[in-house]
Amino acid sequence: MSARPALELTALTAGYRDVPIIHDISLALAPGSITTLIGGNGAGKSTLLRAIYGTNRWFSGQIVYRGEDIHALEPSERLRRGIAFVPQGRCNFPSMSVAENLKLGCYTLAARLHRPRIDRVLSLFPMLRTKWSSAAGNLSGGEQQVLEIAMVLVTEPSLLLLDEPSLGLSPKMQAEVFAAVRDIAAHGVTALVVEQNVHGALLVSDTAVVMELGRKFMEGPAASVRDDPRIREAYLGGNIKETIEA
Amino acid sequence: MTIDLAYVLELVLNGLMLGLLYALIAVGLALIFGVLQIVNFAHGELMMLGSFTMALLLPLFGLSYWPSLAMAVIVTALVGAAFYQFFLSRVEQTEFERSILITLGLSMVLLYGAQYIFSATPRMVDTSWGFEGIEIGAIRMTWTRITGGAVALVAFAALYVLLKWTQLGRAMRAVAQNREAALMVGLKPRVVSRNAVTLAAGLCGLAGGALAPIQLVQPGMGQAVIFKAFALVIIAGLGNIPGAIATSLALGMLESWIGGFYDMVWQEGSVFVIMIVAIILRPEGLFQARGMRVG
Ligand SMILES: Nc1ncnc2c1ncn2[C@@H]1O[C@H](COP(=O)(O)OP(=O)(O)OP(=O)(O)O)[C@@H](O)[C@H]1O
Numbered sequence: 001m002s003a004r005p006a007l008e009l010t011a012l013t014a015g016y017r018d019v020p021i022i023h024d025i026s027l028a029l030a031p032g033s034i035t036t037l038i039g040g041n042g043a044g045k046s047t048l049l050r051a052i053y054g055t056n057r058w059f060s061g062q063i064v065y066r067g068e069d070i071h072a073l074e075p076s077e078r079l080r081r082g083i084a085f086v087p088q089g090r091c092n093f094p095s096m097s098v099a100e101n102l103k104l105g106c107y108t109l110a111a112r113l114h115r116p117r118i119d120r121v122l123s124l125f126p127m128l129r130t131k132w133s134s135a136a137g138n139l140s141g142g143e144q145q146v147l148e149i150a151m152v153l154v155t156e157p158s159l160l161l162l163d164e165p166s167l168g169l170s171p172k173m174q175a176e177v178f179a180a181v182r183d184i185a186a187h188g189v190t191a192l193v194v195e196q197n198v199h200g201a202l203l204v205s206d207t208a209v210v211m212e213l214g215r216k217f218m219e220g221p222a223a224s225v226r227d228d229p230r231i232r233e234a235y236l237g238g239n240i241k242e243t244i245e246a
Numbered sequence: 247m248t249i250d251l252a253y254v255l256e257l258v259l260n261g262l263m264l265g266l267l268y269a270l271i272a273v274g275l276a277l278i279f280g281v282l283q284i285v286n287f288a289h290g291e292l293m294m295l296g297s298f299t300m301a302l303l304l305p306l307f308g309l310s311y312w313p314s315l316a317m318a319v320i321v322t323a324l325v326g327a328a329f330y331q332f333f334l335s336r337v338e339q340t341e342f343e344r345s346i347l348i349t350l351g352l353s354m355v356l357l358y359g360a361q362y363i364f365s366a367t368p369r370m371v372d373t374s375w376g377f378e379g380i381e382i383g384a385i386r387m388t389w390t391r392i393t394g395g396a397v398a399l400v401a402f403a404a405l406y407v408l409l410k411w412t413q414l415g416r417a418m419r420a421v422a423q424n425r426e427a428a429l430m431v432g433l434k435p436r437v438v439s440r441n442a443v444t445l446a447a448g449l450c451g452l453a454g455g456a457l458a459p460i461q462l463v464q465p466g467m468g469q470a471v472i473f474k475a476f477a478l479v480i481i482a483g484l485g486n487i488p489g490a491i492a493t494s495l496a497l498g499m500l501e502s503w504i505g506g507f508y509d510m511v512w513q514e515g516s517v518f519v520i521m522i523v524a525i526i527l528r529p530e531g532l533f534q535a536r537g538m539r540v541g
């Protein structure tokens with residue numbers, strides 16, 4: 001943990017238009033680590049990820065990425081610097097083919113890179129090759145989620161923000177998405193993942209951050225957060241089925 | 247009553263030409279609606295601007311058609327870009343009423359500005375081709391009409407290639423389909439919107455320029471066309487470009503036929519009758535707005 005953090009937030013306050021939603025968030029992500037962000041509905045998890053990528057309103061505080069405060073940069077600029085964000089819910093171009101969606105993923109890249117980068121994500125997710133000319137809107141929910149992750153992976157980000165990637169997926173598909181995230185992190189990518197499948201997510205992550213009512217409530221190694229009685233009570237339930245024992 | 251075959255063919259050809267030029271207008275409307283979610287009430291006036299640019303430049307270029315047409319496209323496109331930069335870029339996605347007022351405002355300024363400067367008197371526009379044309383048997387078409395139709399066809403082919411195969415055009419479809427996903431892949435919706443408005447305005451300039459030697463040029467000409475274009479775009483389903491082209495062709499044909507056999511009144515009214523019927527029979531044509539696609 002001696003290396004410079006991949007991302008460092010200092011007293012970040014952000015929200016929408018004139019309403020601040022998240023307050024005074026300070027956070028440091030170790031390079032190549034996986035951090036799970038958990039919290040109740042409306043706790044401000046999505047708002048935090050949007051603030052890091054720049055698609056909502058910044059109020060105050062610092063967002064330092066690779067030694068630079070990026071809070072004034074447009075999302076496209078943050079993407080060019082290596083931050084990628086896959087929002088919650090379906091986020092692709094539904095009436096375009098998988099091929100076109102991936103080409104749009106390459107939008108910020110030089111033309112000569114399109115082919116090799118797309119080939120790389122296709123080897124990572126071979127399913128996409130079989131759906132190459134299908135409209136994205138015709139894929140299953142899990143396939144669309146994989147497509148969306150692939151759409152940003154073509155930029156080879158160094159910081160990956162994922163908002164509920166396992167939402168609405170079958171347990172099998174969830175396990176695949178978790179495995180993919182772990183695989184990506186193994187290549188040195190830092191990941192910050194919002195999860196409602198707290199149990200499954202904590203099993204594959206290094207660190208956990210808990211948010212409540214727009215503030216950071218707890219932070220620590222995934223294992224210790226998982227064993228915290230308050231967290232067990234609030235998110236894990238007494239009798240949760242331990243199906244996704246990775 | 248015997249129907250003269252040559253006459254019918256001439257009506258069909260004229261209808262096709264007219265429909266193609268309408269389609270240029272309608273496609274631009276659909277494009278702007280798709281990308282910006284704004285209904286551009288100044289669209290007809292942009293076309294009028296193209297016609298006047300053509301009318302004023304032809305004498306300067308020794309009546310030669312192509313340089314005048316090119317300038318009509320460029321001038322109108324630049325006006326569109328400036329209009330986006332100074333006004334439309336300030337309108338938020340959710341401010342539908344403001345967008346209506348702003349585009350209506352521009353429409354009025356252009357319409358009455360043109361009346362003030364050029365008077366409302368219709369003017370004939372002459373090109374170096376005059377009334378020359380081709381005759382095949384009993385069918386006669388002037389060069390200006392043939393060229394107008396051909397120019398529109400080339401423009402559609404180019405538009406298709408742009409939207410389908412270039413990142414520039416793909417970006418427009420992307421913003422129209424999902425703004426959040428557009429941000430995710432690093433698009434700048436403002437830049438894409440500016441491109442879309444500039445392109446749509448350029449198409450208006452092309453249609454206006456090509457129509458100038460075919461129809462009388464007058465400040466009110468945009469108004470007559472724009473309501474038809476709205477009707478077309480609504481019949482096709484907002485934001486649906488292939489639909490807009492198809493309905494425009496059908497309308498041009500229909501108008502030409504009705505004009506050839508019935509009173510003028512029917513010609514002008516028919517499109518609106520069809521629009522109402524279409525809305526009643528196929529409301530999804532109208533309400534497709536949410537799941538809109540451009541291209
Ligand atoms: N676009 C928006 N404009 C204004 N307020 C918003 C907007 N999006 C979310 N909010 C508000 O911000 C608060 C936090 O929402 P956020 O989506 O960040 O929560 P979350 O932790 O991601 O919840 P969930 O688990 O339901 O996804 C909520 O009170 C919500 O009403």
Ligand SMILES: [Mg+2]
Pocket residue numbers: 045046047088163
């Ligand atoms: Mg959320």
